[in-house]
Amino acid sequence: MSGEGPPRDANYAPPAGSAVASPEAARVAVHFDRTLLLAVPATLFMLLLFIYPFLYGLALSFTPPKGDWLANYRTFFSSDHLWPTIWTTLRLALPATLINVGIALPIAYKMRVKSRYQRWITTILVVPITLGTVLIAEGMLTYFGPKGWLAQFLQWAHLYDGSIRLTHNYWGVLISLVISGFPFAFLLILSYITGIDPVLARAASTLGANPLAQFRHIYLPLLAPGLAMCFCLAFVQAFSVFPSAVLLGAPAGPTRVISIAAYEAAFEQYDYSLASAIAMIMGFVQLLIVAAVLGLRNFFYRGPVTGGKG
Amino acid sequence: MNGNRDQRSWLERVWTGLLWGLMTLFVVNIALMIASVTTNSFARRWLGTWLPEGWTTTWYTEAWREFQLGDVLWVTVEVVFAVVFLALLVGVPAAYTLARRDFLGKRLLMLLFLLPLMVPPITYGIPMATVLYQVHLAGTIWGVILANLIPAAPFVILVMTPFIEQIDANLESAARVFGASTGRMFVHVLVPLLAPGILAASLLVLVRTIALFELTFLTAGSDSQTLVVALYYAVFAAGVRAPQSVDAMAMVYMMVTLVWLLIALRFVNPTQLVSRVKEHPQGAI
Numbered sequence: 001m002s003g004e005g006p007p008r009d010a011n012y013a014p015p016a017g018s019a020v021a022s023p024e025a026a027r028v029a030v031h032f033d034r035t036l037l038l039a040v041p042a043t044l045f046m047l048l049l050f051i052y053p054f055l056y057g058l059a060l061s062f063t064p065p066k067g068d069w070l071a072n073y074r075t076f077f078s079s080d081h082l083w084p085t086i087w088t089t090l091r092l093a094l095p096a097t098l099i100n101v102g103i104a105l106p107i108a109y110k111m112r113v114k115s116r117y118q119r120w121i122t123t124i125l126v127v128p129i130t131l132g133t134v135l136i137a138e139g140m141l142t143y144f145g146p147k148g149w150l151a152q153f154l155q156w157a158h159l160y161d162g163s164i165r166l167t168h169n170y171w172g173v174l175i176s177l178v179i180s181g182f183p184f185a186f187l188l189i190l191s192y193i194t195g196i197d198p199v200l201a202r203a204a205s206t207l208g209a210n211p212l213a214q215f216r217h218i219y220l221p222l223l224a225p226g227l228a229m230c231f232c233l234a235f236v237q238a239f240s241v242f243p244s245a246v247l248l249g250a251p252a253g254p255t256r257v258i259s260i261a262a263y264e265a266a267f268e269q270y271d272y273s274l275a276s277a278i279a280m281i282m283g284f285v286q287l288l289i290v291a292a293v294l295g296l297r298n299f300f301y302r303g304p305v306t307g308g309k310g
Numbered sequence: 311m312n313g314n315r316d317q318r319s320w321l322e323r324v325w326t327g328l329l330w331g332l333m334t335l336f337v338v339n340i341a342l343m344i345a346s347v348t349t350n351s352f353a354r355r356w357l358g359t360w361l362p363e364g365w366t367t368t369w370y371t372e373a374w375r376e377f378q379l380g381d382v383l384w385v386t387v388e389v390v391f392a393v394v395f396l397a398l399l400v401g402v403p404a405a406y407t408l409a410r411r412d413f414l415g416k417r418l419l420m421l422l423f424l425l426p427l428m429v430p431p432i433t434y435g436i437p438m439a440t441v442l443y444q445v446h447l448a449g450t451i452w453g454v455i456l457a458n459l460i461p462a463a464p465f466v467i468l469v470m471t472p473f474i475e476q477i478d479a480n481l482e483s484a485a486r487v488f489g490a491s492t493g494r495m496f497v498h499v500l501v502p503l504l505a506p507g508i509l510a511a512s513l514l515v516l517v518r519t520i521a522l523f524e525l526t527f528l529t530a531g532s533d534s535q536t537l538v539v540a541l542y543y544a545v546f547a548a549g550v551r552a553p554q555s556v557d558a559m560a561m562v563y564m565m566v567t568l569v570w571l572l573i574a575l576r577f578v579n580p581t582q583l584v585s586r587v588k589e590h591p592q593g594a595i
Contacts, residue, residue: 034492035406035407035410035411035492036411036413038404038406038407038492039403039407039408039419041399041400041403042400042401042403042404042423042463042467043419043422045400045459046422046460046463046464047422049456049459049460050422050425050426050434050438051422052441053437053438053440054434054437054438056440056441057434057436057437057438057440058437060440106329107329107332107333110326123575125333125337126571126575127568127571129517129571130517130520130521130564130570130571131340131344131521131564131567132520132521132538133521134523134538134541134542134545134563135347135541135560135564137545138347138545138556138557138560139343139344139346139347140343141545142346142347142553142557143342143343143346144343147358148346149342149346149360150342152358179340182336211322233427233428236428236430240430240431240432242523242527243523243542246546247542247545247546259430259432259524262432262436263432263436266436266439272440275436276437276440278436279432279433279434279435279436280433283429283430283433286428286430286433287429
């Protein structure tokens with residue numbers, strides 16, 4: 001270990017409780033305060049542009065133009081075209097996240113060993129991050145469309161003769177979520193895995209652990225915090241799916257996700273109050289999933305996070 | 311014993327083959343997807359055949375004229391560089407404090423910086439857009455810049471904190487012993503040491519900001535659209551326009567992001583995003 005963390009802080013930041021009355025300590029204490037000031041602009045900025053709008057939206061969602069304070073939430077849960085959007089979104093976001101993390105984990109595990117190809121392969125796998133959801137949607141409409149290369153190839157090779165419907169439905173959105181989400185999950189898991197000291201696995205193998213056992217008993221427990229974090233971040237991306245659900249899905253029906261409902265309320269009906277309520281429900285569902293994942297992590301793994309980077 | 315080992319190596323080979331197969335499938339399909347957009351953007355007429363009937367570059371000039379790509383590109387450049395600059399300006403000092411100091415409420419502060427990355431952009435984007443409309447910032451380029459800063463600044467903090475933690479604090483102590491103030495220490499000691507990290511963070515923010523759709527979409531007016539939002543509107547209203555000209559625009563978008571990503575990858579090893587890998591074993595482990 002390179003010894004980052006508390007010991008270095010102790011080098012010249014005195015413990016807050018030590019009230020030594022020497023001028024030396026006083027000087028250090030004054031300077032200590034000034035360093036803390038460096039975080040003030042960022043904090044103020046976040047309070048002003050993130051926390052304040054959030055609270056404002058929360059308040060707005062409880063003050064509908066007509067009806068009592070819960071009217072928006074009642075509208076949401078009683079309307080047939082609003083509350084099912086939660087399931088529509090989860091039905092897309094959960095499988096997409098599971099696929100992304102599930103495929104990224106073994107590939108990242110394979111790529112952890114430093115080799116000549118490692119950097120090239122990671123670069124190639126990461127490039128789709130730049131494509132952005134809109135470009136992926138446009139590309140998929142051309143490539144996966146009923147007259148696209150994929151359909152032509154499958155028919156030419158007689159692998160599948162029926163008509164291919166991979167756009168303007170559930171599958172189109174799911175595929176686009178995998179394309180845009182996988183590189184991110186891969187990158188994150190790879191950087192967590194490479195942070196685990198390979199000496200641990202080597203020690204296990206001298207004791208006779210096969211690769212599978214090494215993975216299960218050494219890498220997986222150390223990776224659990226990072227994996228949970230990665231799952232959460234990947235889920236956020238998939239959960240807020242918007243452009244691809246509109247462009248690649250069927251936004252009127254099977255892929256009418258919750259963000260479409262929120263957008264329509266805000267910018268088509270100009271009902272900011274209802275839109276804020278939908279946004280809050282969206283954030284709440286998201287936080288529930290994140291809390292569940294983090295809880296699951298604690299269930300699987302209790303112990304010090306040494307060697308990992310969670 | 312021997313048979314067992316044979317079986318295991320056989321299984322391992324199958325597993326490795328499966329992984330390589332998956333990776334190839336993913337990469338090949340994406341490459342073909344990009345290639346089909348490229349082909350279409352140069353196609354004269356392309357309906358259900360392997361290759362188009364003829365080639366042309368008129369779609370590019372048409373897209374340039376029709377979508378006012380010149381203006382859109384200029385707005386994108388302005389927004390992206392303003393976001394990178396401001397995110398570094400507020401993010402790096404905050405990352406320094408988080409990396410070097412322990413103080414009351416540090417965990418709360420870290421949560422504050424992590425939250426924007428953990429909440430879907432639409433969730434805070436809609437209330438934020440409402441607030442920005444009230445103070446008449448939405449629809450202007452400043453509104454777009456402020457909106458994009460919300461995920462960008464925490465991202466800089468997240469990337470820079472481990473970078474700063476790696477720098478030996480003794481160097482700063484030494485500078486202080488010789489009487490440097492915090493500001494001078496920052497300029498003469500930290501910034502040169504941090505340069506690779508700052509470069510990495512700014513390139514990553516740049517790439518992310520170009521691709522960030524939701525927040526720009528919610529706050530942009532007609533003359534403050536970035537490339538990705540203009541592309542969305544182009545695809546959304548595709549019935550009116552030739553698909554080739556939309557694809558030409560998509561190509562321009564991809565070229566812009568790809569150039570920056572390749573520059574970024576020259577300076578940043580993707581595996582070192584969260585923290586540095588120990589490449590040299592240090593002393594006794």
